[in-house]
Amino acid sequence: MPEQLDLGIKDSQTELQEAWSAVMRAASQLFRRPVFEGFIRCLSPQRIEGGRLVVAAPSALVKRFVDEKYAPELSEAVEAVFGEPLELQVVVIGANGAKPPAAEPSEPKTAPKFGLVPGSLPINERFSFDSFVVGQCNRLAHAAALAVANDPGGAYNPLFIYGGAGLGKTHLLQAIGNHVLSRCPNKRVLFMSGESFTVQFISAIQQKRMEDFRNRCRGVDLLLIDDIQFIANKESTEEEFVHTFNALYQSDRQIVIASDRSPKELYTSDDRIRSRLEAGLMADIKPPDFETRVAILRHKAAMERASVPEPVLEHIASLVHSNVRVLEGALVKVIASASILRRNIDVNFADEVLGYYFRENRPKPVDVKEIQAAVCREFGIGPEQLLGKRRDKKTVLARQVAMHLIRELTTLSLPEIGRIFGGKDHSTVVHACSKVKALLREDPELNARVRRLAESIAGSAGGE
Template sequence: MEREGNRLWEKVLEEARQKIDPASLNLWIRPLQFNSFSSNRLVIKAPNQFIRQRVKEKYLPLLQLILNELLMQEDVKIDLDIAEERSSYTEKREYTPPHISNSYYLRLNPRYNFDTFVVGNNNRLAHAAALAVAQSPSATYNPLFIYGDVGLGKTHLLQAIAHFILKNRPNVSFNYLSSEQFTNELINAIRDDKTVEFRRKHRSADVLLVDDIHFLAGKERTQEEFFHTFNALYEAHKQIVLSSDRPPGEIPTLEKRLRSRFEWGLITDIQPPDLETRVAILKKKAEMERIVLSDEVANFIAERVKTNIRRLEGCLMRLIAYSSLYDIDINNIDCARDVLKDIISPKESKLITPEIIQQNVAKYYRIKEGQLKGKKRVKSIALPRQVAMYLCRELTDCSFPEIGEKFGGKDHTTVMHAWRKIKEQRKKDKNLNRDIEEIIQRITS
């Protein structure tokens, strides 16, 4: 009966491949495993509650329909259970204390845990994936690659995984470090003739967490070493979690073989938080400081600081410090305006929309607004379009998909590419940077 049930599940998967896009199939369906089969139940196990719930809500009706068609009856139902927690680290192996050096403990911020992470639409998938990895390392998303701009919570999630392991999985060892620290440790190991110890340290961990992996770009010797470290861990079914400021395909001078491996698992991004999430972050931070923050002051800050959580929290901490020092009510809105006036710029105080940006960009480059939303790729139109997309991302609260809609229904990946391209070109092209500064001046004046 078990063999028959397993074959039946394989047939269901084969049919599902024809009806579910590859990305969704790999993300949600591939982790499911056949468990048991009886006359009226086909039991399938998900590796964690997150995947189980997602499959139940979105894919179970389709899977059930496929099963009914294969059996030509409706008596057999698919039941979704959660697999027992994977214990590949302890099976057939005596317990040994985790080999975590004091330096790894010191690198962890005690406040960077899952309880203090504010979940919103901008980071929901990244948070859920990080939690799933912490609960069951290497059972689902391996590697897990989280990317996003500076100050959006990537480091928070990586350290939250480490804290969860320390608290709930004491027999699981981990290494947490930045790619810069990995490089420095490698240099020291080569200098001191201790490369064997270096490799043993990083290739024997159950979980490897590397922050800012994009800094490996251009470092050939470090990339070579990390390539072999990655392979050793992956082949041993150990968990790898990486963070970056961009997806693997956009990291310059990253070796193709590393890029390919980074793309083996789940790639998920963190976008700037929306207004509601920013307010929630401020409220959470205030609560941690044992302060009650009014909606008026929270909204005042959140409406003006849109793209960087660290800066958002920095504004609050400055207000708290000023309030304490001068014994002024922190919820005095006039006080907030005065204290933060030099770090909240005029452009953040003025309401700017994609339409306003399109008008100003079109006028500056002497083209029609409609051409920004069209499909022509000639340079005289493509560059202004990319500049406008870039400015929409920098000056508004719109997500990549929302910006795409404002430009004739462009895909969000097109907007992301434009934003990153202009962001990089501004650093190299003085004329382009001057043009953009002039446009920003017109928009915000």
């Protein structure tokens, strides 16, 4: 496990601010972007006293959400940076350093004529189409989002983007918002999460301000809603969403929705929601393949202005397979550790920093010898041929398939796989895996053989 550092923050406000910046970087990888931008980024450190870290929130609403929902993850980020667990105490501090009145300021009665409307989550300018790394896994979603941004209400309305956590859905939603706001400054844009839609809807009922809420949501030119699955089985919220959807759709105003599941998998009590979401274009985002993961890391390194060798990027890409936020967080952790410890970044250092970090999240590895034996049986060759230097077509293909399966079914890094096959360089493994993936797309028969092999090996390991 990487050594936890004593940053010496207790006697220096400057160092406290620097440490808090590191906490924010870590927290940005733990929280969904709308949550981070709306409730975490606005916090500021005040002091450390008696094992407690006191942080200031700008409003009672933010304090309540942090205390009730987000404190565990934020505490995790604090402990990772400070090297020890600290009790988190959130206080409400106004702009002048004094506690504001208990009552929340009321929302403006009238919304601005254009721009990001009141009640919207912030839209981060960093999330643009230029900063989105496109691969086979997300090409359709990216193209559809760009088309919508160029012609709101005219193409793919509604647009429904779905996929697992950390794959870029929120990035695309905010990219659409940034693109529309920059090209069409007279457009009114509302960016919400399913959670913030629900919270604002309930608050409007309690404060008897439903007319304001409806005017705000239904008077926009572009509605972006992230994590729509949050409203599922909340009957009144679902009903309000349907009416909001209808009002916008019938007046040709653009609706873009994101979710962690397809419309058919949304367990809503109102079938009208599913039917409306399925009426437009549905674009899924799949986990990135190895090449896309490396491209994402390369882009992130450039954004961090860090020089990271290509083998290190490939090594990190081999450790994290699905979540882009975790992938980028792993790279940031390596870069930050190298800076703090004054170490050169190489594969060994990355493994030292990240090995323990990912160990608990990795599945139990499949036995490498079992994979090799299964490949040998399938291709009719002996182990000495598989691990040797023979270059006939059948042996080379079997060797490449074995490398591909070991990378897919185990937690071994690229250098480790290379060592298994007679000390081959990691670049040889990368080439082998890329070659097999290309063949699997082109050759249905080979695709079926490799799929059967993988299922057989995984099933055998699971039954032990």
